[in-house]
Amino acid sequence: MSPSVPLLVCFNSCTFRQDRIDHAQLISWAVGFDNPNTEGHDVAEMFRRSLAKYVGIDLNALSIKYADHIVQNLPVRLTALINDTTGTLIASRYVNPQTKLGVIFGTGWNAAYMENVREIGKINSLGIDPIADMAINCELVCIAQLAWYNASASSCAGFF
Numbered sequence: 001m002s003p004s005v006p007l008l009v010c011f012n013s014c015t016f017r018q019d020r021i022d023h024a025q026l027i028s029w030a031v032g033f034d035n036p037n038t039e040g041h042d043v044a045e046m047f048r049r050s051l052a053k054y055v056g057i058d059l060n061a062l063s064i065k066y067a068d069h070i071v072q073n074l075p076v077r078l079t080a081l082i083n084d085t086t087g088t089l090i091a092s093r094y095v096n097p098q099t100k101l102g103v104i105f106g107t108g109w110n111a112a113y114m115e116n117v118r119e120i121g122k123i124n125s126l127g128i129d130p131i132a133d134m135a136i137n138c139e140l141v142c143i144a145q146l147a148w149y150n151a152s153a154s155s156c157a158g159f160f
Contacts, residue, residue, distance in 0.1 A: 010087040
């Protein structure tokens with residue numbers, strides 16, 4: 001089999017919990033998007049399983065132990081799954097390493113920024129170099145939707 005091609009997937013309009021760049025537990029969809037049975041699941045793993053279907057491998061018939069081995073040997077290898085705003089930030093930093101902020105204006109609006117790891121208390125125990133920078137994604141459209149759904153129509157007008 002030929003060497004695998006690394007693949008980065010940028011997801012739009014959703015919030016993830018990520019402990020690793022190649023796994024992403026979907027917290028919620030936003031901006032009217034919905035796909036049943038995805039919230040609370042690792043969508044990167046779901047994507048890997050979908051890739052496997054296109055090469056004729058039935059992962060559901062295999063145990064997880066063997067499925068992981070086969071998925072790793074696909075010609076396309078998912079190496080990262082990130083939010084579109086984080087993708088914008090990282091792509092911009094590739095061109096200009098001084099870039100600190102990425103913003104998306106579309107059906108909603110979101111921002112991602114670079115933060116020094118030592119300033120992110122919830123990950124101190126992960127052993128990441130404290131002088132490294134990490135991209136932080138802010139799903140701002142979700143905050144606006146929450147305010148919209150939780151406020152009366154009259155009081156919400158001032159929020160926007």
